[in-house]
Amino acid sequence: MEKKRISECEEQVMSIVWKCDEALTMQDLMEKVNQTFGHQWKPQTVSTFLSRLRQKGYLRMERKGRLAFYYSEVSVEQYRKDRLQDVVSMLYGGNVDAAKKDLEELKDLGIDLKLDFILNHASAQSPQFQNLVKYGEKSEYKDF
Numbered sequence: 001m002e003k004k005r006i007s008e009c010e011e012q013v014m015s016i017v018w019k020c021d022e023a024l025t026m027q028d029l030m031e032k033v034n035q036t037f038g039h040q041w042k043p044q045t046v047s048t049f050l051s052r053l054r055q056k057g058y059l060r061m062e063r064k065g066r067l068a069f070y071y072s073e074v075s076v077e078q079y080r081k082d083r084l085q086d087v088v089s090m091l092y093g094g095n096v097d098a099a100k101k102d103l104e105e106l107k108d109l110g111i112d113l114k115l116d117f118i119l120n121h122a123s124a125q126s127p128q129f130q131n132l133v134k135y136g137e138k139s140e141y142k143d144f
Helices: 008-018 026-037 042-054 076-092 096-108 127-138
Strands: 058-063 067-072
Touching: 008 042, 008 067, 026 042, 026 067, 026 076, 042 096, 042 127, 076 096
Parallel strands: none
Antiparallel strands: 058 067
16 A cells, blocks of 8 residues: 655654664653754644654554554655655656666766655754754764
8 A cells, every 4th residue: 555745844854763772752852852853842732743653654543551652654765665666756757767777878978866855855954954063973863
């Protein structure tokens, strides 16, 4: 079953879920998203994104006592593949060979193309970008 596209904000929430090895509560997610992306989201905002992600099939929720824990239903690897297929479909009309040809030509020119599907919406003023500028290869966001 094809998953529905997710918004930039939903991608940011999912990026935190994918980075963590354990299930997170809404409070955990809110704190991490706010810290990572420089937001000041309130619980209701995060709750709305979590609800949408559940409806779209990206997350599942399990209750343990009074707390709700969120788990990824889609791996980051699968999401990257799906997004890459979207790009090939949009830019190349689904012609994978044409996309490969362009990638090979770039490689021959010494250009290493990296696709970024999570932080591609961040501005130069974002905390993540500023961290990369400041710390370079030592930045925690180097491979984010």
